[in-house]
Amino acid sequence: MSRAAFTMLELLFVILIMGLLANYGVELLSKAYKNFIFTSINNSLQANSAMAVENIAARLQYRIKDSVIARGTDGTFQGLEANSDSTAPILEWVGYDAEGFRGNTTPMPHWSGIIDIGLSTSTALVSPATDTAKVETLINTLSNGTSGVSSAALYFIGSDSDIQTGYGWNGAISTQNKAMHPIRRDVAAPQNFIPINGATGADNNFTGVDVYEYYQLAWSAYAVGISDYNVITKTGTLMLYYNYQPWRGQTYLRDATAVMLMQNVSTFRFMAAGSVLKIEVCVKADLMEDYSLCKEKTLF
Template sequence: MKRSFTLLEIIVVLVIVSLLSVATFKALSKIVQKSFKAKETTKLSLESQIVLDQISNLLADRIPATTIGYDPVSGDYKPLNSIDSDNYKILEWYVRAMDDYMDGHFSGFCDMIPSIDTNNYVVSYGFEPSNMYYASYNLIFAGSFDRATSDISDFQNAFGWHGGGSLVAYDISLSDSNSSAIALSDARLPNFVYEKYFLTIGAHAIARGADIDKSASCLDGLHIDENTLLLFYDYYPWQGQTFCADPNGTGQSGKAAVLMRYVQGFFAAEQDYTVRLKLDVNRTIRGLGSVHFSKQKVVF
């Protein structure tokens, strides 16, 4: 005789199947969550590496001695190789006119004797003012050790940073120049002329949202928070300008772009003529806890 399942047996089977289903769902859910967290961690790691590479490429065109650490609270700034605390959270530097240099519009070297004799000209053969790409340039001599260190006895007034003077950054005139000389239009003439010089086209700054004026108009539409890392560009310290979200600046100018979000810390220091960069990345993923790691890079 064929025996049928009793109602109790069916209920027991359903309970067992339900328990197995719940256990399987939880196991699969954890696998999916771990996979998602691993994916987000990998994504953040790649983004942070790309950002460090971008900053590294930008710093490759720096004029070394102009590179500073800036304290947004006190308004103080120092050469990057003199930073002695974590207060100097903003990194700034002058940018070389690399497009003009690579395209042969100037050589970066001058003829010492005629440059000294003419006094208000730097004789640099092959200079092509009519082909230059930008409207405003400044000239900085490289100095005896090729680190743009000429005449820097008063660094606070050397390059025009944050209201200081620009004693070693000389204005030039493209309209008053020819193919063998760069006319110095600055009111001050250099006390020393060095064989190598840089032409700069402006300054860059790297800063987190926590350290800037987030109400600045140049940040409109960028949707930043304190952990947003930004690049500031197209401003001219030798003209008295500061980057557009400088919390202490009176001559804010230039533009801003987002480099990365979820940056809990950004640090820069100079050691042995290299810039050491560090990013601390922290992101809270809802229901999965936080992802935190650090990335470092050395820029020569």
């Protein structure tokens, strides 16, 4: 006895089941795809923001702590510890020469960080175990041939400093009675530092100036901030500026080497409590306008 393949009721039932399966299948695929996109974006933002924060922190680690300032878009600035403007966009500081202090050819540092007070004079500071020829070569390499010892300055550890005038944030340092002391090398005596006028490069002296036994050598200031900010997307590019010397009258906008740290940055914040510094970077995704992620780091 023969039988039809499907009755109308059975056919409708099969169509209903297939429709339900197709509908839920599409939803499952859509959710899986959205989860994949979200995970990919989240992982990318996590990695990129962490890298940006670590790059900034790596340079802040070697900051001269009293030199850190918050700078406004109009060029005004104040010491970070006294900063009352939480929206100040630029973080700026002087970093000491960590590479030269470590040395790169022998276990000995290129500059020792010690001044022999007894052997030094008002026109030449003697730094035992320092080789300014090696310092010159290293700075020249790191700056791509644009800086050397004559671009550098000394900072006496423990000395008094005025954030407004001591570091060159408001113009070149022409005397030796500030926090930063512009110097040049003495080719005939590589352990000596010769004081100079930061504005002209002419020799001057330490007459009437307190000279300390311990110092740090610096050849660059650093600045971090958001550039090319888009008011529609509310994002910009986080930039690092280096290889400029405020004590010579240079600024990050006019004279520095600029390096891009990260794109699509919505926020760059920083604050200080004493010598402790906290930085925060927030980024947005191109594909997900409402999704952002923040990374922060505290430095001592």
